[in-house]
Amino acid sequence: MQATTVSTPAVRSTDQVAKWFHILWPPVLTFLVAIALWEGAVWLFEIPIYLLPAPSQIMATFLERPWFLLGIGMVTFSNALMGSAIGCSLGVLVAIFCVRWTFVADGLLPLAVAASAVPIIALSPLMGIWLGSVSAASKIGVIAVMTFFPTLVSVYAGLISPRADALLLMRSYAAPQRDVFLKLRMPAALPFLFNALRVCATLSMIGAVVAEFFGGPRNALGVYIKTQAGILRTREAWSAIMVACLYGLIFYLVIVLIERWVMPWKQRHSGQ
């Protein structure tokens, strides 16, 4: 009966800080140790710079032109964002169709599962031909396809997740289909949707970078990484990768924040 332990706001906020500290310090410490090990290893074993530059060198290279790198990162990131917005919304819409008309699900879901085994990134050059190889549209197209299938599979699983009892309850109220959908299926699918969104957040940023390996505008991260790596300017390439990671992380964290806000009933679960 946790609900009976009501704590005063003051106690609660210090609790909160302690809790966050407790959650955060191991990964932060690990991160710092890892960076130190990396730095040490590069100097100690004299790893050639074209193979693996030290973190300090990467950081220094980044700081030489931070706005340039963040700028081209933004170009790639906006592709990732647009692509996943399109792919995920379509995924949700089609999942709803699949629940309404089950014959669509019978045909489409096996294909969607198979699509997870397909290297969708290989579509990039084709998208380039349809939508222009240096245009943003072709990258957005690849990301949209890439995020569409996992969202569809996951959200569909969520929409059909309510157990027989929960559906019978609705039946006993003679609830109209609309209510069954809005009050039962949709909220039940939310955790599944956010699982998919978190996967897509990670997938889409890397996907956007790799899609640009097949060609893209000069001021984009993927093209920059590929050209710099090609002429063995590894520090430059690594600093660009750092920027890609940064954007990917921000995307992921924003999704997690929205998730906490949209699903307050889950929050207390993970409070341990």
Add this chain to the structure above:
Amino acid sequence: MDTPIIEFERVSKIYQGGAGPVTALHDVTLRIAAGEFIALIGPSGCGKSTLMRLIGDLEQPSNGTVRIKAKTPDQARRDRDYGIVFQSPVLYDWRTIRKNVELPLEIMGRPKDQRRQRAMELLKLVGLGDFGDAYPHQLSGGMQQRASIARALSFAPSILLMDEPFGALDEITRERLQLELLSIWWEAEPRPTVIFVTHSIPEAVFLADRVVVMSPRPGRVQRVVEVNLARPRAFETREDPQFFALVTEVRECLRATETAG
């Protein structure tokens, strides 16, 4: 008997299974009066859940007719005559306890303030007055089941269908909830007709006006035992010699179904 609220006229239910048809319920005729508390008891496979589901229009009979207030079960469902409590509470975990109790009222389109007031009333009635804003996972199993009873009563249905509602609870919680259920039912206005499916002989006798003893393969009504214990019943009722006598009677009856089957 008064005009019956539930009427079974030679009802059978046959399922088409993989190994041929299975008769879940065979030729059941039964009349239940308004405001009665009926317990259905019997070994597994005797069709007691099927009987309940036929009343609630969760399934349709293969033969015979079921009448609810002289209507078809389908019509009764559309008129919102049923409140259902399952063995598991089936609370929606994204709604607070109060919002869970409000759910049927929402679907039936009641105004917001009325919904809220009614939900709080019922939560007080089941002893959860302080837990309206908690989420289901924060409550114990017994408290969750109370909330699910409050939800079933929220729209004052005339029939309350309870499918082993206390089956998953420990004996101590179970006995306490039995008493609470009786007082809630006794005080509810109008008093609903209760169909209560159970495995427990003392539970059936303690709660019901009549215990319907069923036997399996095919499922049918073996006997109906009248329980003439005084109401309102109390903790002491369980220590009454008459209570023991009735428990023994039901037990003998169940044993007879075993040797017969």
Add this chain to the structure above:
Amino acid sequence: MVTAVRRMLPVVGLVAVLLLIWEGSKVLFGISDQRLPHLGDIVTTMFTRTQGGNGPLLLVQMLINAWATLRVAMGGFFIGGLLGFGLALLFMRMPILERGLMPYVIGSQTVPILAIAPMVVVGLGRMGAEPWVAKIFVAAYLTFFPVTIGMLRGLRSASPQSLDLMRSYAASSLQTFWKLRLPASLPYLFASLKIAASASVIGAIVAELPSGSSEGIGVMILNAAQFYNSRPPALYLAILVAGLIGVVFYGLVALAERLIVKR
């Protein structure tokens, strides 16, 4: 058998509808052959000869390159899979090691290997390594993480009661492993192997992209894209074959699961 056919029917139907839309939209919207070739043209392209009529059939060339990619993916999958399996065993036996190393295993995934694939290829090449070394490295890197996590979860999936049961028989830890933990972990292991199979194919393809690679379906895709104007169907064929590699590898792992996990 009948149920399998019945289950495939809607899928086949949907594919047929999609192909109809393909050809139909060409007629309706007048999409040129240059942008969207006829399905028939893609089929006939398979049987044209490469290198100005003297080389092998295009389909044969594609399949040879597909095999090169699949080989790399399988090599990486095998190495990464063994590594992941070993790590999971180690972590289960020695929780201390898990606490120490697990954060690095998880942290390793924050490095987007796909994005640094060009650097791995170019860097390792500069050090004098064969090209396949870098490709296998990328594929293995993508494989080991899901396998470690999945296998560890699987090894821990045995219920406390079933462990207590083993204990009551005074079973040795080796017996507990063979008779309980390992069989209990197989569904988890295969779930992660299936993810890893797709990932390793993607890794192999992306590792083929940096200039200088000579074989693999990734190279074929790049070539077909470069010479798209002279022969559009070739690109469609290359992408189709790339998709096929993923599905075939996934299918092989699923088949192995069928044979090993009897449920």
